[in-house]
Amino acid sequence: MAQVLEFKLPDLGEGLTEAEIVRWLVEVGDVVAVDQPVVEVETAKAMVEVPCPYGGVVTARFGEEGAELPVGAPLLTVAVGSVEPATEGGTPGEASGGATETESSGNVLVGYGTGAPAARRRRIRPAPVSSTPLSTPLSAPSSSGPGSEAGKAPALGAVDSQGPVAVVSPLVRKLARQHGLDLRQIAGTGRDGLILRTDVESAIRSVDGERVAGAASLPRSEPDASAERIALRGVRGAVAEKLSRSRREIPDATCWVDADATELMAARAAMNAGGAAAGAKVSVLALLARICTAALARFPELNSTVDADAREIVRLPGVHLGFAAQTERGLVVPVVREAHTRNVESIGAEIARLTEAARDGRLTPAQLTGGTFTLNNYGVFGVDGSTPIINHPEAAMLGVGRIVPKPWVHEGELAVRQVVQLSLTFDHRVCDGGTAGGFLRYVADCVEQPVMLLRTL
Structure with a gap:
C-alpha cells in the first residue's frame, strides 16, 4: 500500500x-x-x-x-x-x-x-x-460540489472577529503593531488567506497615502508605458526592505574624518614582503577589520542593538563583523563570526572565504545574518566618501573611501601622502556624538599609526 x-x-x-x-x-x-x-x-x-x-x-x-x-x-x-x-x-x-x-x-x-x-x-x-499539472495554482479548494458545504471547516484566512489571525510570522504581527494596524482588517494574499509581510506593508502604504491625499496641487503623471519594470524580489527585494526599514526606524547620524594611511600601507607592504612563503597576503580590509574590533572594545556602545518594544539598548558580548560585498546577484553582507577573537590573518582568511562563496552564490542564511557591526569599503568603487544606511538592526557602520595620493601637511611640511576618508554612521539612540567621534578618532589614529594596535594584539 x-x-x-x-x-x-x-x-x-x-x-x-x-x-x-x-x-x-x-x-x-x-x-x-x-x-x-x-x-x-x-x-x-x-x-x-x-x-x-x-x-x-x-x-x-x-x-x-x-x-x-x-x-x-x-x-x-x-x-x-x-x-x-x-x-x-x-x-x-x-x-x-x-x-x-x-x-x-x-x-x-x-x-x-x-x-x-x-x-x-x-x-x-x-x-x-x-x-496534476506542474503549474497548478496555489488556490484554496473549491467549495462547489455535493456535500462541500456540510461540515466544512473554515479556511485559514476566514477569520471571525473573535478568532485567531492567519499570520505565519511573529515579525508580521510586530510590524502591524508598530504601525497601529488591526490585522483583522487586512486581507491576506497568501495561501488560504495567510497574511504576509507584503500585505501589512501594503496596508501601511495605504494608510500613509490617505494621510497625504489631496496635499499635492499638481496632477501626478502616469509612468511611460514603455518603461522597464523590475520586480523587487530575491536579494534586491531584501535589500530594499531592509534599507527602508532602517531609514524608518533608526535616527542615524554621520561623522567623518580624513586620515593619513601612508603608514598603514607601509605596514601592509612589510607584512606581505615575505611572499607566499609567509602565508596568504594581508588585505587592507583585514587590517581595517582588526582596527574595528579594537575600537569596539573601547566603545562597546556601538556594538549593540535597540529593542524598541522593551525600550532598551542591548549591548552585545561579541563582535560578529559584517562586510559589504557586491555580487552579480546584488549587495550581500557576509558575517565574520567572533571577529573580536581573531587576529589579522584569521580575519583576512575568513573574509576571503566568504567573499568567494558570495560570488558563487553559495552563502547560507546563517552566514548572512547575526552581524553586530558592518564595515563598508566603498572605496573599491573609486569614490571618496559616502553616508551609508545602517544595516538594521545594528547600531553603526564604518565606511571607507578610496586611498589616494593627496597633498598633506606631514611633520610641519607639505607632502604627498596616501589619504583615506573614514565615515561612521551611527544610531543616535545608542550614543551621542562624543562616543561616535571618539570611536572614529581611534580608528583614524590606528590607520595613521598602526603601531597602536600592538597594545591589543
Missing part, C-alpha cells in the same frame, strides 16, 4: 516568508531518498537546496521555475511504499488502507531542522495525483 505525503515549503528562519523556485532537481516519477535535495530556491538572503524529508516516488510538483511561493505552500508530493491501482471510489496514488508508518529525518532545510520526525499527513485531493 502507498501513502502520499505532501512536502511543503518549510519555515526558512530569520523571518523569511517566501522563496523563488530557481531549479527543480527532480522530475515527476523520480525516486527520491530521505534528505535528498529536490529543489533549489532563492530566498531573500541566499540560494538554498531544499531536501525532502520523505523517501519514495515523486507524484507531483507545484510551481514552475521562477514562481514565488509562500512558506507553507506545497512543493511536491511523494508516494511512500508501493502504489496500488485505484479501486472503485478511490484515487490513484492514495493509500487504500490505513496510514503506513514511514520514516523521515525531520530535517526540512540545510542548516535547519525540526529535531524530531515530521508529522505524517495523508494528502487528499479530488483529482488523480498523476494528472
